[in-house]
Amino acid sequence: MGGRSLSADSGQLGGGPDRAESQGRARLIPFGGGKGGVGKTFIAANLAATLARAGYQVVAVDGDLEGANLHTAIGVRRPRRSVADFVSQREEDLQKLMEDTAIQNLRLIPATRPNLAHAQPSHAQRIQFIRALRQIDADFVLLDLGAGTDVTVMDYFMVCENGVVVVAPEPTSIENAYSFMRAAFYRRLRLSMVSHDVRKLVGIAMDERNERGIRTPYDLLREVESLDSAEGARFVRSMRAFRPRLIVNGVRSAADIKLGFSIRSVCRKYFAIDVEYLGYVNHDEAARASVRACRPLVDTHPRSNAAIYLTRIARKIVAQDQTEEAR
Ligand SMILES: Nc1ncnc2c1ncn2[C@@H]1O[C@H](COP(=O)(O)OP(=O)(O)OP(=O)(O)O)[C@@H](O)[C@H]1O
Ligand SMILES: [Mg+2]
Incomplete structure (x- = not known):
C-alpha cells in the first residue's frame, strides 16, 4: 500500500494511487x-x-x-x-x-x-x-x-488488534463503550490463554463481582502468574497488543472533544487497555x-x-x- 500521497487538510483525502488493483x-x-x-x-x-x-x-x-x-x-x-x-x-x-x-x-x-x-x-x-x-x-x-x-x-x-470503538458524548454511550472494550479485552485474553485452569480464571474475572476478589486485569495477571508463568507472559503480550482506537462522534463542545482523552486515561488506569484516540467528528x-x-x-x-x-x-x-x- 506504499507510495500514496495525501492532500493538505481539506475535505478531500486526495492524491491516491489511481489504479484498479490493491497491493497485497x-x-x-x-x-x-x-x-x-x-x-x-x-x-x-x-x-x-x-x-x-x-x-x-x-x-x-x-x-x-x-x-x-x-x-x-x-x-x-x-x-x-x-x-x-x-x-x-x-x-x-x-x-x-x-x-x-x-x-x-x-x-x-x-x-x-x-x-x-x-x-x-x-x-x-x-x-x-x-x-x-x-x-x-x-x-x-x-x-x-x-x-x-x-x-x-x-x-x-x-x-x-486495533478495531475502532465509536462513542457519543453522553453517559449511556460512554458506559457502553467501557463495557464493550472490557468485554473485547477479556474475550481476547481468554482465547489467547492455553491452559484450561487459566482460561477458567479469566472466565471468573469476567464477572465484575466474582468471589475470588479479582477486580482489575492487574489482579487477574497476578493470579495467572502465580498459576503459570508462561501463561503470565502470554497474558502480558496479549494485553499490550490490544490497542482499540477511539472516535468520538457527535461532538458539540470542547468538553466533548476532551472525552476521548479521559476515556484513554480511565482505560489505561483501571482496565489495562491502551486506547488510541483517533479523532472526533462534530455533530453536524x-x-x-x-x-x-x-x-x-x-x-x-x-x-x-x-x-x-x-x-x-x-x-x-x-x-x-x-x-x-x-x-
Ligand atoms: N456526526 C453526526 N452529526 C449528526 N448526526 C449524526 C452524526 N453521526 C450520526 N448521526 C445520525 O445518527 C444516526 C444514527 O447513526 P448510525 O446508524 O450510524 O448509528 P449506529 O451506531 O450504526 O447504530 P446501530 O447500532 O443501530 O447500527 C444517523 O442516521 C445520522 O442521522
Ligand atoms: Mg449501524
Whole structure:
C-alpha cells in the first residue's frame, strides 16, 4: 500500500494511487462501540467512501445482520446479495457477495435479511467468515458491526488488534463503550490463554463481582502468574497488543472533544487497555441530510465540518497503516 500521497487538510483525502488493483493483504478495520445509534455505520460508510475516493481499493462489509443498513448509508438502495446467504450456506464464496457501488473503488458486501427466519452465524461460520474477510483482495476492508457485546460482535471486532470503538458524548454511550472494550479485552485474553485452569480464571474475572476478589486485569495477571508463568507472559503480550482506537462522534463542545482523552486515561488506569484516540467528528446537521439522501456525507457535503473531520481520521488511518507496514 506504499507510495500514496495525501492532500493538505481539506475535505478531500486526495492524491491516491489511481489504479484498479490493491497491493497485497487488506487491512481489516471493524467498527463497534456497544451502544446503538452512536454513528458506527455513518462513520464506517464515510471513511470507506473517503478512502475509495482517494484511490484505495475498499470493501465495506455489513456485519450487522440484525440491523443491516450500511448499504443505504453508502447509496446502494436494493442490495442483491447478502452476508445472510453466506450464513445460510446458500453462497460459500464471500467474494461473490460483493457488489459494486456508485463510488469508484468501493465495493460492498451487504447484510440485508430477506428471510427473517435465517439463523445467526454459528461459531464455525464466524471463523469461516473472518477467514474469508482476510482473503479479500483490497487495501482496506471496513466492517460495520451491530450494537451490543454478543459473541458475534466480539469475534468480528477481534479481526484485528486495533478495531475502532465509536462513542457519543453522553453517559449511556460512554458506559457502553467501557463495557464493550472490557468485554473485547477479556474475550481476547481468554482465547489467547492455553491452559484450561487459566482460561477458567479469566472466565471468573469476567464477572465484575466474582468471589475470588479479582477486580482489575492487574489482579487477574497476578493470579495467572502465580498459576503459570508462561501463561503470565502470554497474558502480558496479549494485553499490550490490544490497542482499540477511539472516535468520538457527535461532538458539540470542547468538553466533548476532551472525552476521548479521559476515556484513554480511565482505560489505561483501571482496565489495562491502551486506547488510541483517533479523532472526533462534530455533530453536524449535514450528517442527517446525507443519511436522508442515502449517500455518504463526504459526497453530499464534502466541505461540511463533519466531512473534514472524517477526512482527517481517514488520513490518520492511512498514516498508521503505512507506519505498520514499514515496521
Ligand atoms: N456526526 C453526526 N452529526 C449528526 N448526526 C449524526 C452524526 N453521526 C450520526 N448521526 C445520525 O445518527 C444516526 C444514527 O447513526 P448510525 O446508524 O450510524 O448509528 P449506529 O451506531 O450504526 O447504530 P446501530 O447500532 O443501530 O447500527 C444517523 O442516521 C445520522 O442521522
Ligand atoms: Mg449501524
